[in-house]
Amino acid sequence: xxxxxxSGGGLVQAxxxxxLSCAGSGLTFSNYAMGWFRQAPGKEREFVAAIRRSTSITLxxxxxxxxxxxSRDSAKNTVYLRMNIxxxxxxxxxxxxxxxxxxxxxxxxxYDYWGQGTQVTVSS
Numbered sequence: 565x566x567x568x569x570x571s572g573g574g575l576v577q578a579x580x581x582x583x584l585s586c587a588g589s590g591l592t593f594s595n596y597a598m599g600w601f602r603q604a605p606g607k608e609r610e611f612v613a614a615i616r617r618s619t620s621i622t623l624x625x626x627x628x629x630x631x632x633x634x635s636r637d638s639a640k641n642t643v644y645l646r647m648n649i650x651x652x653x654x655x656x657x658x659x660x661x662x663x664x665x666x667x668x669x670x671x672x673x674x675y676d677y678w679g680q681g682t683q684v685t686v687s688s
Contacts (some may be wrong), residue, residue, distance in 0.1 A: 570590045571582050585644055600643075601672055604655060612628055633645070
């Protein structure tokens with residue numbers, strides 16, 4: 565059974581930083597591209613970042629470029645999202661997801677497995 569478990573969310577002041585982690589089990593982690601999405605109340609799920617099996621290839625949503633960094637440690641079956649210069653509009657539930665390589669790294673429907681999410685709240 566595939567499980568993705570996010571951690572590291574919390575409450576932070578604007579301008580602060582957080583690092584989210586997502587630990588995977590039940591899948592050959594290195595075979596999958598990994599993504600982060602977020603969903604704020606009343607809004608659609610939004611693409612945040614993705615990292616392909618090759619860790620040199622990453623993709624970011626426009627709203628987080630230059631502030632967030634995605635990385636992975638396949639030896640630990642873990643993907644990370646480092647979030648800097650956080651803004652109140654970054655407040656959302658953050659989800660990690662896994663997809664088999666192919667198109668659609670920024671499309672939620674392309675992902676095969678999802679975690680339960682972790683809440684990030686940025687106060688102004």
